[in-house]
Amino acid sequence: MATLKAGWPPLTASRDGPRKTLHDRVLDLHHNTSVYLNHLKVHNQGIPKPLFELITNTHAVIEEVLKNPLGDDWRKAVADLREITLDIKKNTTSTQHVLTTQSIPLSTKVRSYAAAAAGAPPPGHTVSSHGSSSPGATPSELSKDREVIVKLPDAGAVSTFRRLKAVEIKNRAEKARVKASREAMAATLASIKFVAARQLKSGDLSLSLQTAQQAEIARCHPGWAKAFHQGAIVRLPTWGVVVHDVQVKSIGDLADPKEVKRVADQLLAENRFSWGEAKIVHLTWLTNRPANKKSSALVIEFSTPQAANKAINEGTIWDSAILTTVLYDRSTRIRRCFKCQQYGHIGSIWSNPTTCGLCAGSHETRDCPQRSSTSQGPRKCANCGDAHAAWSKGCKKYAEEVDKVQAASCYRQRYHRIPPYLQDFRRDSESSGSDSTAVPSTSPPVSAPTDASVEGSPMQIEGPEGIEGSEGTEGPSQGSTTATRLLDHPRGLRKRGRLID
Numbered sequence: 001m002a003t004l005k006a007g008w009p010p011l012t013a014s015r016d017g018p019r020k021t022l023h024d025r026v027l028d029l030h031h032n033t034s035v036y037l038n039h040l041k042v043h044n045q046g047i048p049k050p051l052f053e054l055i056t057n058t059h060a061v062i063e064e065v066l067k068n069p070l071g072d073d074w075r076k077a078v079a080d081l082r083e084i085t086l087d088i089k090k091n092t093t094s095t096q097h098v099l100t101t102q103s104i105p106l107s108t109k110v111r112s113y114a115a116a117a118a119g120a121p122p123p124g125h126t127v128s129s130h131g132s133s134s135p136g137a138t139p140s141e142l143s144k145d146r147e148v149i150v151k152l153p154d155a156g157a158v159s160t161f162r163r164l165k166a167v168e169i170k171n172r173a174e175k176a177r178v179k180a181s182r183e184a185m186a187a188t189l190a191s192i193k194f195v196a197a198r199q200l201k202s203g204d205l206s207l208s209l210q211t212a213q214q215a216e217i218a219r220c221h222p223g224w225a226k227a228f229h230q231g232a233i234v235r236l237p238t239w240g241v242v243v244h245d246v247q248v249k250s251i252g253d254l255a256d257p258k259e260v261k262r263v264a265d266q267l268l269a270e271n272r273f274s275w276g277e278a279k280i281v282h283l284t285w286l287t288n289r290p291a292n293k294k295s296s297a298l299v300i301e302f303s304t305p306q307a308a309n310k311a312i313n314e315g316t317i318w319d320s321a322i323l324t325t326v327l328y329d330r331s332t333r334i335r336r337c338f339k340c341q342q343y344g345h346i347g348s349i350w351s352n353p354t355t356c357g358l359c360a361g362s363h364e365t366r367d368c369p370q371r372s373s374t375s376q377g378p379r380k381c382a383n384c385g386d387a388h389a390a391w392s393k394g395c396k397k398y399a400e401e402v403d404k405v406q407a408a409s410c411y412r413q414r415y416h417r418i419p420p421y422l423q424d425f426r427r428d429s430e431s432s433g434s435d436s437t438a439v440p441s442t443s444p445p446v447s448a449p450t451d452a453s454v455e456g457s458p459m460q461i462e463g464p465e466g467i468e469g470s471e472g473t474e475g476p477s478q479g480s481t482t483a484t485r486l487l488d489h490p491r492g493l494r495k496r497g498r499l500i501d
Helices: 012-016 022-043 049-067 072-102 113-118 139-145 155-162 166-184 212-220 224-228 257-270 305-314 396-410 492-500
Strands: 147-151 194-199 205-209 233-235 239-247 280-285 295-302 316-318 321-323 325-327 473-475
Touching: 012 022, 022 049, 139 147, 139 212, 147 212, 155 194, 166 194, 166 205, 166 224, 205 212, 239 305, 239 316, 239 321, 257 280, 257 316, 295 305, 305 325
Parallel strands: none
Antiparallel strands: 147 205, 147 233, 194 205, 239 295, 239 325, 280 295, 316 321
16 A cells, blocks of 8 residues: 555554454454545546455445454354353252252141141132233123023014023024034034023023133124024124213214214214224113203213223213213113012013002003092002102112112223133233224114113103103113113212212
């Protein structure tokens, strides 16, 4: 390089002195080649082409060496050796512990049953949901995960299955499954097996499979229900929420399918950012006649618990207003039969004799002479025997039901439990999670409980005067004759005292 013409930049080694380490010398060479290449591009001094290519290739090789140091393989080997050494150390410690334990006399190691039981942890009342942030599952909830509900088409079919034993119903379901799997060539349907059956009070059938995954397969392939009984359908589960303070005038008649679709589409559009990909199965008012109110509560049924939990966590946007959203719990409601007037069940699934709600006579309330006469006669409660109607808020039985509902609401979970077969283990989702792929509904939508109510009374039950010709609903896809009310409004705690007075 001493023969280069004047004007060339000096080399780093000649300016700073010789370097000692190989790494420093590589850095110097990289710097020199970079400076010389820039000098040639700027001044365009005449230099043989092979020499220019040599400098360029040298610079490229040095860059590659700096990006991938030659010592990485050795570092990796040293790290692997360090891990092996740590494992050996752990095994050595365990071996020493075993040798020490074996040296202890046997009499000191054996404990009595009482001593072992005293040191045991308390029994668990809930089962873990595989680390999910959703509420823990009770044994009864885990058992329900294995169940498939089959809705029968009419009362005749209900009576037919009432006469069958559980084993006969189970065998009939197995034959239908085998037939459907052969016709559809469905290997997954052929892999499941029904193990138990029972008929619910509503007349529907509960069929249990070996696992929750098998129950989901039976829901995804509902064709076997047609072979089981003509007109029978598999009822798909839904997860509901209650949206409070919805402006009544902003929603039309929810009995019109077009209006239901419009409201559902608007809800999904306004809440897409917070809910994600959700599917609304059913919409209804919490009360059956909110027309005289400014606002009321709306029940939304989702196809997955993840979507419902997102709505609970993020709230519901409707008409550019964020509304409070809570879990829809069917246990926190008051149910009264319009047939026998007793609390706790509904007329469509009960065989009690008909009792009047005005005079406790053996006739329907709508046929009571006291309703048509100008002067009302003495009234008698069919529940407590006092001189008032069966739906009176002063009834002692009603006060007891209020206490039961309040106690149930205190233990209500904030979120819906996500069954293990619907959980997404690929990512650490929150309790709301993502709305997983929904199974298309082949059954009627889940009906929310309906009743006539008075604004400000979270558990209002109205007498037959206010609900003549209408019936409430007991649960998913079931008709009933019970007035119900959900006790979950945020302002309910401040108003419960007035209900009991």
